[in-house]
Amino acid sequence: MTTVKRVPHCSHWGAYTLLVEDGRITGVEPFASDPAPSPIIQSVRYWADPARRVAEPMVRETWLRTRGPSARSAHDRFVPVSFDDAFRLIAEEIDRVRTKHGNASIFAGSYGWTSCGRFHHAPSQLKRMLNLAGGYTGHVDTYSVAAGPVILRHVLGGDGSAWGEATSLDSIAEHAETLLVFGALSPRTAQNEAGGIARHMLEDHLRRLRARGARIVLISPVRDDVPDWVDAEWWPIRPNTDTALMLALAGEIVVSGRHDRAFLGRCCSGSDVFLAYLEGARDGQVKDAAWAEAITGIEAPRIRELAGRIVASRTFSTVSWSLQRADHGEQPYWAALGLAAVAGQIGLPGGGVGYGYGSLGGVGAAVAVARSPSLPQGRKPNPDFIPVARIADLLLHPGEPFTYAGATRHYPDTRLVYWAGGNPFHHHQDLNRLRRAWARPETVIVQDPMWTATARRADIVLPASTSIERNDIAGNRRCDHLVAMQQAIAPVGQARSDYDIFRGIADALGVEAAFSEGRDEMDWIRHLYENTREDARRRHQHLLPDFDTFWREGAVPVPVRGSHTYLEDFRANPAARPLRTESGRIVLGSRTLAELGLDDCPAHPAWIEPAEWLGAERAQGGARLHLLSSQPSGKLHSQLDDAPLSQATKRGGREQARLHAEDASRLGIADGQTVRLWNERGQCLATATVVDTVRPGVVVLPTGSWYDPEDDTDGALDRSGNPNVLTLDKGSSRFGQGCAAHTCLVAIEPYEPAG
Numbered sequence: 238m239t240t241v242k243r244v245p246h247c248s249h250w251g252a253y254t255l256l257v258e259d260g261r262i263t264g265v266e267p268f269a270s271d272p273a274p275s276p277i278i279q280s281v282r283y284w285a286d287p288a289r290r291v292a293e294p295m296v297r298e299t300w301l302r303t304r305g306p307s308a309r310s311a312h313d314r315f316v317p318v319s320f321d322d323a324f325r326l327i328a329e330e331i332d333r334v335r336t337k338h339g340n341a342s343i344f345a346g347s348y349g350w351t352s353c354g355r356f357h358h359a360p361s362q363l364k365r366m367l368n369l370a371g372g373y374t375g376h377v378d379t380y381s382v383a384a385g386p387v388i389l390r391h392v393l394g395g396d397g398s399a400w401g402e403a404t405s406l407d408s409i410a411e412h413a414e415t416l417l418v419f420g421a422l423s424p425r426t427a428q429n430e431a432g433g434i435a436r437h438m439l440e441d442h443l444r445r446l447r448a449r450g451a452r453i454v455l456i457s458p459v460r461d462d463v464p465d466w467v468d469a470e471w472w473p474i475r476p477n478t479d480t481a482l483m484l485a486l487a488g489e490i491v492v493s494g495r496h497d498r499a500f501l502g503r504c505c506s507g508s509d510v511f512l513a514y515l516e517g518a519r520d521g522q523v524k525d526a527a528w529a530e531a532i533t534g535i536e537a538p539r540i541r542e543l544a545g546r547i548v549a550s551r552t553f554s555t556v557s558w559s560l561q562r563a564d565h566g567e568q569p570y571w572a573a574l575g576l577a578a579v580a581g582q583i584g585l586p587g588g589g590v591g592y593g594y595g596s597l598g599g600v601g602a603a604v605a606v607a608r609s610p611s612l613p614q615g616r617k618p619n620p621d622f623i624p625v626a627r628i629a630d631l632l633l634h635p636g637e638p639f640t641y642a643g644a645t646r647h648y649p650d651t652r653l654v655y656w657a658g659g660n661p662f663h664h665h666q667d668l669n670r671l672r673r674a675w676a677r678p679e680t681v682i683v684q685d686p687m688w689t690a691t692a693r694r695a696d697i698v699l700p701a702s703t704s705i706e707r708n709d710i711a712g713n714r715r716c717d718h719l720v721a722m723q724q725a726i727a728p729v730g731q732a733r734s735d736y737d738i739f740r741g742i743a744d745a746l747g748v749e750a751a752f753s754e755g756r757d758e759m760d761w762i763r764h765l766y767e768n769t770r771e772d773a774r775r776r777h778q779h780l781l782p783d784f785d786t787f788w789r790e791g792a793v794p795v796p797v798r799g800s801h802t803y804l805e806d807f808r809a810n811p812a813a814r815p816l817r818t819e820s821g822r823i824v825l826g827s828r829t830l831a832e833l834g835l836d837d838c839p840a841h842p843a844w845i846e847p848a849e850w851l852g853a854e855r856a857q858g859g860a861r862l863h864l865l866s867s868q869p870s871g872k873l874h875s876q877l878d879d880a881p882l883s884q885a886t887k888r889g890g891r892e893q894a895r896l897h898a899e900d901a902s903r904l905g906i907a908d909g910q911t912v913r914l915w916n917e918r919g920q921c922l923a924t925a926t927v928v929d930t931v932r933p934g935v936v937v938l939p940t941g942s943w944y945d946p947e948d949d950t951d952g953a954l955d956r957s958g959n960p961n962v963l964t965l966d967k968g969s970s971r972f973g974q975g976c977a978a979h980t981c982l983v984a985i986e987p988y989e990p991a992g
Contacts, residue, residue: 240848245791247433247711247720248704249873251598252792254727255705261285262705262725266589268792273437275428276874278854280880283728284703284708287621289687289879291700292730296322300680300696310874310949311693320733320741323699324700328745330680331370334521334653338863341621347734348376348625350873351701352684353433354709354722356761357609357660357735359366359701361598361682364614366739369748372619377641377926380626380664384566384975385592387642388838389966390826392722394817395699399570401715402451403591403803404553406438406601410445411800412552412587414863416453418469418545419479421462422595425870430598432609432713435719435792437598443467449911452550454543456482456535458865458936459888460930473932475851476565476863478533480542481844483572485529487579488515489544492525496548497581505568505578505809506819507826532844532852535933547580551587558596559723559867564847564980565837566969572842584808585822586851591803592825599715603799607773609713610765610868621649624974628665629966632674641972643833655682662690662944666978667918667966668959669951684738686729689875690944693807702732710762712769712795719769719781719903734758769795830972838972847855848965855990861982862900862936864914866960869939878943888924894985895937901927913988914938914953916981921955922988936985 241263244255251274256264267274288897295315299307318326336341343732345367349361352379367373386396397403409416427439435819443464446453453460456479459469474482490496492513501508526540546552554577573590582588582737593600621633624641627648635650665671669991683695686703705728709722710785728734728940733741736758743752748938758763763784773779779796807814815821819829831840839845846853871886872878887893894912906912908927914936915919923938931937942957955962964981968974 238349244249244475244723245721246705246725247353247722248278248281248711249350249429249431249433250940251428251437252433252435252711252718252720253278255726258752260726268435269936271426273440274820275437276882277428280877280882281705282871283877283880284686285314285729286707287729290729290732291686291688291692292318293700294320294731295697295698296323296326304764305679306677307696308949309433309681309692309694311948315698319682320731323697324741324745325680326697327742329346330653330682335371335417336441338652340370340619341374343367343373343655344631344651344654345375346628346654346661347657348660348661350431350876351658352704352709352713353387353431354704354766355432355712356709356758357621357704357707358498358539358612359735360740361514361612361614362735362739363655363657364617366743366752367610368615368617369743369751372617372621374621374623374651375617376625378625380976381596382561382593383625384969384973385558385570386562386674387973387975388517388571391504391590391642391827391829392574392818394646398803399416399558399592401593401597401701402565402601402604403601404589405799405801406594407443407603408586408800408802409553409601410442410449412551413446413553414451414587415546415552416446416451417552417554418453418455418457418463419483419569420457421459421473422555423462424464426868427539427598427835429873430713430715432716433711434598434716435718435720436564438602438827439595439598440464446479452546459544459815459867459934460864461889472535472539474973475532475534475867476935477847477850478852479560480565480568480572480842482535482845483576484515484524484842485526485540486547487564487572488524489526489541490579491515492523500581500583501578505581505823505825507824507828507841508578510826511575514841533664550940551585552580553587554590554596556590556592558593559979562970562976562979564965564967564969564977565845566843566975567838568845574823575842578618578825584802584804585800589803590750594859597715598715602715603717603797603893604801605712605714605717605795607779607796610710610719610763610769617669623648624968625789627968627974628661628669629671629674632677639974641974642766642972643829651678653680653682654768655680656691657684659684660689660691660692660837662694663941664961665966666964666976668944670966673951676745684735686732696841696923699738700730700732702728705730707734708758708762710765715852715979717797718792718794719766719787721788723788723791736761748812768948805960835971835973837970847980848967849980854982860904861916861984862896862934864960864963864981864983865935865937866964866978866981867914867937867939872941875941875943875963878941883941891922891924891956892942893926894923894958895926895931896985897929897933897935898929898934900936901925906985911964911988912985914963914983914985916983918965919952919955921960925956936983
């Protein structure tokens, strides 16, 4: 009789129990306390499918001969090697590069969501090893959110309000009378969380808000960016113009004399500069509803009415991460802060502004206050870094300067790229440009469970296990539980855990003792848990069970802080609770930015035309559409793209390009037809889906399809529907340098294959 083994585990989509029979996963049960479990947890069993797995260490045949820069075609031949030989080759390359060129010439890219486990966290493992070997060039910020946090650090003294430390959703649900949703507030994106999540609570909070009769206004080009049952008012704004609407709302409040002068004077600096801009003191343009209508496509009377509502009711603005992934992406975050400051409700329950709600499942949740488990990376010996989305610039322009947060730095001369647990040929912009840049380093190492597009363009490929093939622990500041991630099945092929791989390389480099500290996998997991347990006891008098009990039970709650109002203490006494800004207060007019004189990030929140947008396209009589590359519903990024749930979101094996019936009719496109999307950067195929939930002039193509160009020529047709062959690879500004993927115009037409 077969015995079913129940194995507790956790991934980015939630906690669950794996049912295992004869070494095979036969079922997945959601965490019992999760009110809205993600369906993606049912896909994790497909990690065990060997079809796309890297079975053994592999080396590109041409690299073995030439050891130098290469076009790195996805069609090149690889030859198998032993792990010992792979470790030796990698150690030799690290030694060669650090000795001849310096450690700054090693780029530890390693950005991605390979595992929510806090121990086998591939980027942390890689950086711990390289710090013991002299250092590396790393990155700051994330593709998801970069421009926003950079400006928030400057104007609020920290970026916690973008990472889940702003007003909690339970407080908003209890106190807000008007909720302005700029971008999205969707369970589709909230099903994910970087370090794992035990309970998905967004829908519960939205139901409470709706039951209280709050007015909810969705300001987005896409109507289903909040659930239908919320019955939100839909304001179908033109993409990349939210800043203009925020400024106009603030301007209308000011012109009516209803702005909170006391709050601006007591809690803000530079408000005179901001108010002068709203009044058109320098450019002669009053930032009012009529001005914003021409930019945003939102009618002026609606803007005026909403401005009155904001100050007449307790109003909270949520601003999704998506808004700042655009040209001048700093501005909507700063303008939303300016609007909230003008209304004077920052620091009041249910009032003010926060960022990223719904962008991850834990943003707005009760915040875990005890130390979260994490693998120490050690001290980084060298200071070199780049803004995360500037990879192609790094590789194409060694030695050239770049600016970031007011400082000027230089791109190192990259000779070695080591990428563990990520897939830049999924998430980076302008993939044709990245492909050209990828040919520049002498060696590229990729460590991943799957033959991703990035792995196929590496020189050395190491097979890492997935989380279901090893033990780990999940938990983070935005999760109210620690979850045991117990090994469910044996590793596929020759796959090894990230820890075992880096331990082997560390041994070849002569630093294994410092890297491992004499601990094996379970020793480390126990150690990380006990650190959290001791911190919870010492600082919060919260008693967590001993490790053996935790491991047996599979999950334990941690101490959290709920019903939180952001900046409440600051509002009560700004002098006693100063912010870490140039003035100690909220910055609406920046002395620092005034001195920098950046035309793409001025000294106050401002509307600046994006490099590509529908306003300019319309003025020029063009027919292109604005492309929004949203998160998919059936997978996270490119993970589990070939699992049935992800495949069910496609049509004809390709991603769906959603567009309005008006545009489809004008362009001669039928529902279900294969279409080609293109611009000067690239081209891809997709399946057209004609809807009424996308505003005219916009096409929505989700990310996550595996990059599949017809050949290796520049601009080759991607057959899968990857929007990043089309997106713009530029920094949001010279201050923030964030990803600008949502600033993108494309042409679209029915596709008929040649011949």
